[in-house]
Amino acid sequence: MKKPRALTVWVILAALSAPPAAWALAKPVRLLAPVLNGMTCDGAVCVEEPARLAEAAALYEDALLKIAARGTPLQQRPRMAFCSTDACYRAFGGGAERAITYPWLGSLIASTSWAPHFARHELIHALQAQELGAIGMLRKPAWFREGMAYAWSEPPPEDMPVQFAPLRAQFEAWLDGTGQRRLWHEARRL
């Protein structure tokens, strides 16, 4: 769920300048074509274990609906890759976090993170990129970026990290004052 800014930019530059090298060196770039890394995909949803494709698709579709219900639907279907093993997660550049979204590339879900709130959290970051631009979104304060993702994904208490609770509270207070209708307009000014 952390957004490695420098890494992301480097990944994109590497992908543009030297695709074969980028493929070997920049693991998140593999999200551009997960099937080349052993995944099975149906549209935007990819899985390591083909038998779990329907389960992953259900998590994805539910997350899209829940986000749209907040007022701003995703206009595209960002890629989301669901791993069943740690090796898979690491192969796509994942680290110690539970899930991660790389702007322009897609989201990666760890084997222990197959739950509705993780899918929602990562698609909320995709929504932020849609509304603010990938660079613009990365430049917003953490209380907005992560606060919103935690507030709107509604994790159960055991998956609400204590260090993010103040950011979530700050976003919720800001949204109370701003109002849903002006949310993105005001967010662009942050």
Ligand SMILES: [Zn+2]
């Ligand atoms: Zn996050």
